[in-house]
Amino acid sequence: MLIDWFTVLAQVINFLVLIALLKHFLYRPVLKAIAAREQRIAHELSAAKNAATAAQAELAQLTQERQTLQQQREAVLAATQETALAEQSRVLAQAHVAAQRIQEDGRLGAQAEFQQLSSLIVQRTCGEVLDLTRRVVSDLAQDDLQAHMMTVFLGRLRQLDASQRAPFDLLEVSTPWHVRSALPLSTAQQQELMAGVTAVFPHATTLVFEVAPSLVCGIALLAGGYKLTWNTEDYLTQIRQNLLALPQWPEPAVATAGEGS
Amino acid sequence: MHLSPDQVIFWQWGWVKLNLTIVTTWILMVLITSLAWLATRDLERAVSADAPVSHWRSVVEWVVSLVLQQIVEVGLPRSEKYLAFIGTLFLFVASASLCTVLPVYEPPTGSLSTTTALALSVFFAVPYFGIREQGMWRYLQHYLQPVPIMLPFNIVSELSRTLALAVRLFGNMMSGGMILGILLMITPLFFPVALKLLGLLTGMVQAYIFGILATVYIAAAVGSHETRKVFVTKG
Numbered sequence: 427m428l429i430d431w432f433t434v435l436a437q438v439i440n441f442l443v444l445i446a447l448l449k450h451f452l453y454r455p456v457l458k459a460i461a462a463r464e465q466r467i468a469h470e471l472s473a474a475k476n477a478a479t480a481a482q483a484e485l486a487q488l489t490q491e492r493q494t495l496q497q498q499r500e501a502v503l504a505a506t507q508e509t510a511l512a513e514q515s516r517v518l519a520q521a522h523v524a525a526q527r528i529q530e531d532g533r534l535g536a537q538a539e540f541q542q543l544s545s546l547i548v549q550r551t552c553g554e555v556l557d558l559t560r561r562v563v564s565d566l567a568q569d570d571l572q573a574h575m576m577t578v579f580l581g582r583l584r585q586l587d588a589s590q591r592a593p594f595d596l597l598e599v600s601t602p603w604h605v606r607s608a609l610p611l612s613t614a615q616q617q618e619l620m621a622g623v624t625a626v627f628p629h630a631t632t633l634v635f636e637v638a639p640s641l642v643c644g645i646a647l648l649a650g651g652y653k654l655t656w657n658t659e660d661y662l663t664q665i666r667q668n669l670l671a672l673p674q675w676p677e678p679a680v681a682t683a684g685e686g687s
Numbered sequence: 688m689h690l691s692p693d694q695v696i697f698w699q700w701g702w703v704k705l706n707l708t709i710v711t712t713w714i715l716m717v718l719i720t721s722l723a724w725l726a727t728r729d730l731e732r733a734v735s736a737d738a739p740v741s742h743w744r745s746v747v748e749w750v751v752s753l754v755l756q757q758i759v760e761v762g763l764p765r766s767e768k769y770l771a772f773i774g775t776l777f778l779f780v781a782s783a784s785l786c787t788v789l790p791v792y793e794p795p796t797g798s799l800s801t802t803t804a805l806a807l808s809v810f811f812a813v814p815y816f817g818i819r820e821q822g823m824w825r826y827l828q829h830y831l832q833p834v835p836i837m838l839p840f841n842i843v844s845e846l847s848r849t850l851a852l853a854v855r856l857f858g859n860m861m862s863g864g865m866i867l868g869i870l871l872m873i874t875p876l877f878f879p880v881a882l883k884l885l886g887l888l889t890g891m892v893q894a895y896i897f898g899i900l901a902t903v904y905i906a907a908a909v910g911s912h913e914t915r916k917v918f919v920t921k922g
Contacts, residue, residue: 437804
């Protein structure tokens with residue numbers, strides 16, 4: 427017979443013993459290891475998930491911070507731009523004011539220069555005219571212009587009305603009287619002039635004769651802060667007015683703010 | 688030439704005897720247990736230290752995981768409960784077949800006594816697991832399904848499949864050794880090698896079939912109840 431029942435029984439027992447042995451030496455350790463590994467993997471997965479969550483949170487925070495920084499940057503840029511525009515406007519206004527001032531200074535300077543030049547021209551012209559007149563009168567008419575002007579001065583002095591004479595009448599005797607002429611007076615002319623002044627103002631005992639080229643022509647009497655004069659001022663004024671009435675007088679060039687230095 | 692290693696008796700005292708089947712089985716048991724011990728002796732330390740996995744340990748874990756997966760796929764979700772029985776069945780039959788590459792080796796599964804012992808183990812394991820999962824009354828009730836008149840047919844079915852298990856494995860393993868012996872006498876060069884390889888393949892397939900059929904029988908005994916429990920647990 428192919429089946430030996432003792433062997434069957436022994437093999438069943440052997441099989442059960444083998445189950446027990448493998449359960450102890452194989453299945454239990456392997457299952458334990460697999461469980462531990464799965465637990466570790468689950469733990470690592472959980473840790474990775476937590477790390478991913480933390481990373482997401484950090485990413486969100488960084489994104490928020492970046493947006494905040496972007497907004498702050500834009501705000502700072504806008505403020506800076508606004509400040510720059512205000513500064514630009516201020517600097518432009520200052521430059522405009524400075525340019526206007528420079529232009530005004532230039533205009534005033536040119537005007538003053540023009541006034542000075544016109545005065546010089548008038549004075550020179552009058553001087554030349556009078557000198558010419560003097561020489562013409564002296565050479566052609568054998569006469570002295572200075573003497574004529576002194577005669578006219580003394581005539582007008584005698585014709586002074588009371589109101590014109592009043593300030594001089596109140597002067598003290600010790601007050602010096604200054605006689606200014608464009609040209610030096612001769613001794614005879616000085617004595618004639620002293621006699622004429624004393625005749626009108628008896629208390630004018632001290633006369634001091636001075637030469638004043640600025641008068642150009644004519645004679646001036648000064649005493650106690652008052653002045654009596656006859657000269658060519660009226661003519662000079664007329665000439666100056668004629669010069670100023672010239673239609674085209676060149677304006678001085680004024681540098682604008684936009685031009686280079 | 689002998690048909691079964693049972694016939695090679697080393698020692699006998701009355702009806703107690705020590706034959707080649709038992710001795711070979713002991714050698715296989717020592718071999719399997721030693722390899723298992725070698726593979727798992729420092730497993731716990733290696734896992735706790737997160738040491739690199741050795742190749743041998745990987746193979747052992749792969750085999751155990753494969754058995755677990757097959758048990759689950761057949762219909763037993765809580766496979767760890769059945770791993771010891773089904774895994775030992777598979778490993779014993781598979782290692783008995785693998786060792787046929789060794790000269791003068793006769794597999795214990797080439798003995799009808801061994802295959803009968805394994806089939807009887809399955810025969811008793813099925814009601815053991817069924818009663819443990821469902822209880823005595825519910826388990827016995829399935830012999831009356833779908834109608835009570837099916838009771839004798841169900842009992843015959845239980846007996847016949849046990850017989851089929853034993854004879855199938857014995858026939859395959861015995862025939863392999865028998866054909867190899869005959870061919871060695873006729874054509875000693877090429878054909879024995881090819882047939883040896885074919886026998887190796889057949890032995891592995893038989894180990895797989897034996898394990899799968901045992902799993903199917905156990906799953907049929909506990910299947911619906913086991914599945915419902917898992918659903919309840921998951922739900």
